Amino acid sequence: MRNKSLILEARDIRLAVELIELGARLQLLEAETKLSRERLLKLYKEVRGESPPKGMLPFSTDWFMTWQPNIHASLFMAYYRFFERHTKLRGLELIIKAYRMYLEQVERGQMERVLSLTRAWTMVRFFEARMLQMATCKECGGEFVAHAYDPTKGYVCGLCHMPARAGKTRKAIEAAAAGA
Numbered sequence: 001m002r003n004k005s006l007i008l009e010a011r012d013i014r015l016a017v018e019l020i021e022l023g024a025r026l027q028l029l030e031a032e033t034k035l036s037r038e039r040l041l042k043l044y045k046e047v048r049g050e051s052p053p054k055g056m057l058p059f060s061t062d063w064f065m066t067w068q069p070n071i072h073a074s075l076f077m078a079y080y081r082f083f084e085r086h087t088k089l090r091g092l093e094l095i096i097k098a099y100r101m102y103l104e105q106v107e108r109g110q111m112e113r114v115l116s117l118t119r120a121w122t123m124v125r126f127f128e129a130r131m132l133q134m135a136t137c138k139e140c141g142g143e144f145v146a147h148a149y150d151p152t153k154g155y156v157c158g159l160c161h162m163p164a165r166a167g168k169t170r171k172a173i174e175a176a177a178a179g180a
């Protein structure tokens with residue numbers, strides 16, 4: 001019994017460190033591990049050399065609908081759904097895998113890291129709560145994050161309807177889509 005709890009604790013510490021390195025907020029760590037808040041605060045300071053930011057998690061689905069966040073959120077979801085279909089990864093492991101792929105793509109495309117791990121994690125919960133859905137763009141055929149209650153017929157994505165100065169993002173997304 002004692003051994004088992006030690007093993008679980010070691011697992012939680014490894015997981016917490018990985019999540020903190022990826023930029024997770026305290027609320028995510030509290031939800032996904034059994035470690036105490038005090039313990040997590042200490043780990044956070046050890047890993048990042050500073051205290052975690054205070055404040056609530058973003059609760060609204062609206063952030064995912066604005067132009068640049070939507071592209072990044074959709075890129076993450078493309079990876080998420082791919083690994084959901086083709087691997088046995090589930091839950092947090094699946095989120096971490098998809099997020100690492102997203103980060104690689106962002107680095108390759110020299111883009112800004114718009115989607116944080118905490119946002120990605122929150123988004124998956126929005127999908128599970130059926131507050132979000134994927135919509136297929138009628139122009140490019142790509143799949144994008146949309147509100148669950150919006151009609152998806154005739155949907156046109158942010159890349160097909162793009163602000164003039166976003167060419168770099170587009171190129172990187174297209175490269176990602178071709179590679180996936």
Ligand SMILES: [Zn+2]
Binds near residue numbers: 138156157159
């Ligand atoms: Zn499109």
